[in-house]
Amino acid sequence: MKTADPNFIGNAIPEYSNVQVMSYLIATHHEFTRNIMEEIDDLIVLAQKEVQEPPEELAELAALWKKYHRDMVMHLHDEEQILFPWIRELDHSGKNRDEVARTYTGPIKHMLEEHQHHEEEIERVKKLADQLSKKGGFIPVLARLSYKLRQLTNDLEEHMQIESELLFPRILKGN
Ligand SMILES: [Fe+2]
Ligand SMILES: [Fe+2]
Numbered sequence: 120m121k122t123a124d125p126n127f128i129g130n131a132i133p134e135y136s137n138v139q140v141m142s143y144l145i146a147t148h149h150e151f152t153r154n155i156m157e158e159i160d161d162l163i164v165l166a167q168k169e170v171q172e173p174p175e176e177l178a179e180l181a182a183l184w185k186k187y188h189r190d191m192v193m194h195l196h197d198e199e200q201i202l203f204p205w206i207r208e209l210d211h212s213g214k215n216r217d218e219v220a221r222t223y224t225g226p227i228k229h230m231l232e233e234h235q236h237h238e239e240e241i242e243r244v245k246k247l248a249d250q251l252s253k254k255g256g257f258i259p260v261l262a263r264l265s266y267k268l269r270q271l272t273n274d275l276e277e278h279m280q281i282e283s284e285l286l287f288p289r290i291l292k293g294n
Contacts, residue, residue, distance in 0.1 A: 132281060137210050140286050141203045148278035149195050155271050156188050162264040170261060174254040177261070180247045180268075187240050194236070202230045206290060219290070231287050236279045245272045 132140060163181050166173060205227055209219060223231055248268035255261035 129277065129281070133285060137206055137286065137289060140281065141206065144278065144281060144286075145199060145203070148274060148281075149199065151274055152191065152195060152271065152278070155267055155274070156191060159184070159264065159267050159271065160188065162260060162267060166260045166264055170255065170258055173261070174251060176247045176250040176254070180244070180251070183240065183243065187237070187244065190237060197230065201226065206286075209290070223290075231291060234283060234287060236275060236283075238279075241272050241275055244268055248272070 132143065135143065163177075163184055166177055167181060170177070209222065214222065245268070248265040251261050251268075252265035256265065
C-alpha cells in the first residue's frame, strides 16, 4: 500500500473489512476505470481523425486498445458479479479456514489464484502513452490521450495492489 503520502486516501484500507475493501474498490477504482476507458476510446477516434501524420504509436495503440478495453470491462464485471459476492457471502457465513479452502473451486479458484490484470498490456500502454506524449504532446488531442492513459495505468497499479496484496491473500489464508 502507498504510505509515502500521509494524506493518501487509501492509508486506512488495511483496516477495512473485506466487504468494506470491495465497496471501496467498486466505488473508486472500478468506476474510474470504466469512465476513463470510455474517454480514451473517444480520444483515440478523435486523434485518428484529426491528427495529420500521427506518430506510429497511435496506430499501435488503436490496434490493441479495443481488446484491452473489452477484457478490462469483463474483468470488472466478473469481480462485481461473481468474485465479490462470493467473498461477501463467505464473510457472513463464519466459515473457518479449511471450509473456505474447500469452497474455492472452479471459476472462483481460478479468479483468486490466477488473478490477472494483464500487466504486460498495461506496461505496453504505459510505454505508448510516453511515446505519444514525447512525439505529440504539443498536439492537444495527443496530449490529452497520453495523459488519460497515464491516469489509467497509475490507477490500475493501485487497484491491483489492493486486490493482489491485500484482499485476495486474506481469502487465500482464510482470514
Ligand atoms: Fe477490481
Ligand atoms: Fe482485479
